[in-house]
Amino acid sequence: MHGPSPRPASFSAPGPLRGSTGVPGDKSISHRSLMLSALAVGESRVEGLLTGEDVLATAAALRAMGADIVRESGADDVWRIHGVGVGGLLQPEAALDMGNSGTSTRLLMGLIASHAITATFIGDASLSKRPMNRVIEPLSLMGAEVTPSPGGRLPLMLRGLCPAVPIEYRLPVASAQVKSAVLLAGLNTPGITRVIEPIATRDHSERMLRGFGAELTVEQDADGARIISIRGEAELKPQHIVVPGDPSSAAFPVVAALLVPGSEITVTNVGLNPTRAALFDVLRTMGGDISFINTREVGGEPVADIVVRHSVLKGIETPVETVASMVDEYPVLFVAAALAEGRTVARGLEELRVKESDRIAVMAEGLRAIGARVEELEDGLIIDGTGGDRLAGGATIAARLDHRIAMSFAVAGLVSKAAVTIDDMGPVATSFPGFDALMTGLGATVA
The missing domain is CATH 3.65.10.10 (Enolpyruvate transferase domain)
Known part of the structure; x- marks a missing residue:
């Protein structure tokens, strides 16, 4: 398990994100x-x-x-x-x-x-x-x-x-x-x-x-x-399994490319199980330019490469019926909402309060610290977006040992005037080893 010494890091983007990348297995x-x-x-x-x-x-x-x-x-x-x-x-x-x-x-x-x-x-x-x-x-x-x-x-x-x-x-x-x-x-x-x-x-x-x-x-x-x-009292037979890329991990470079002007990236070999991939549908509803190429089935799971281009997003009311199929992606969706045009209302998210951290409270606190306009609800957030203008940034975010909080604010740093520092990127190793290197490879600056 990751050691007790915190590993702080600051994230910013000097220019557009470009290139092709894979993400860790689901x-x-x-x-x-x-x-x-x-x-x-x-x-x-x-x-x-x-x-x-x-x-x-x-x-x-x-x-x-x-x-x-x-x-x-x-x-x-x-x-x-x-x-x-x-x-x-x-x-x-x-x-x-x-x-x-x-x-x-x-x-x-x-x-x-x-x-x-x-x-x-x-x-x-x-x-x-x-x-x-x-x-x-x-x-x-x-x-x-x-x-x-x-x-x-x-x-x-x-x-x-x-x-x-x-x-x-x-x-x-x-x-x-x-x-x-x-x-x-x-x-x-x-x-x-x-x-x-x-x-x-x-x-x-x-x-x-x-x-x-x-x-x-x-x-x-x-x-x-x-x-x-x-x-x-089943008898299970051994299998050969090929694990597709994790859609929850793909969410971070996908949202980053949507938000950073001039970006265009491809994320390869991502699992698109319909019970997991609702985030991409929600981002497309917001106006995100996301397309799927090379669609195929591997081991009974739908898989594709995701092509993402910078887009001006529009605020929406997120559908409550999609919560179960994108519950882990809401933190990074909140970052997208903070840059969108107009208001995003996300409700029905009580489950986020008992994740690795209270993700509703921690995201609200961190987004306010970097200049976003956020109202915290018992079961979600209301976010008034900047219409594509950069956030102020410049803050150090306490990620509360939560890997998805840390990566979400890393993405926020790419669309902030001043770099955003996360107090400890160590927990990211639980789900996304190599996250910093992947983002750097696409054009982000990690200090």
Whole structure:
């Protein structure tokens, strides 16, 4: 995990952004490819895996429970995983250190819940503030015993039950992590485990579980809710997975190119799963010149290269129904809104208050500090844009150990009169190793 010494950096742009670049592998798919490969019988091969700290935390935890996970020497992006089979996870000898990764924590809690093992989860200061109750509730119904710290937080001890109890669980809030935790617990649970999802969230778990051979069905009820059913005691078959570029990471260079005058860039090999790519639709609605070329399907996931040109954006009311499919992209969308013509209203974002930081409050505070006009709501922000004029900038932003806050204000620095300094870019390694170098390669200045 990243060390305690902060790594401040200042961002500015002397001219337009130009060039072609890739982004790291999709974080959601990377986590799931490791977990399902670890439960398959035989050897799986994964290319393009994100090697950020969050995914490495998942790999370390799975190794601690018996999976053989090797990164091939000389081929940076090829990993080989020998799985233990569903039900074959072993008792870890030490606490599982999740670092900053909420996804690792919640999904692995699901995996372990239906195994007869006990695991203690620990994490860094940021992760230890994040409540886990929304996962604890359904896993407890399945028979797992969970002893969290006060407030449902880490450190947390989970004692799994085998055989676990199949449940039918209706998600009280839209959360791909809770859905995935229950489905992963259902893998080793006899009978049918069902998750009812009133609002669709990212569906990587469903696609990948089917790809590995699990018996999984998705239906819709009369109200339009998705009913996802998985038959337990599955036998997963090893796979060869090619991980596409992460659309959440692509969001940062895409927004930067839209905002910096004269820019034109291409971001290659980006996953465009419809449950993840709503940001690009919203930016196009605002007037963004974004096009997709070389569209194709890789491993059941739609993929394309994204061509972006500088555009004058217009403020909009962001559609509440897209929140689940772009929740992680709102911080950088707020930066885009701060440069747009007119007012942007974004609501229905309560979920942002329990991310790595309170992203509503932290973005409002930071945007005001660099000259944006922002009103904070309980569930979102109202932003009156500059119409394309640069922000004042010049401030040092406290990113609160939150990688997406840090990268969002790095983008803001590119469209500010004075450089914007982020107090610590260290946490960016959790999801986007090489971010500074990528931005510099496109023409940004990082000091």
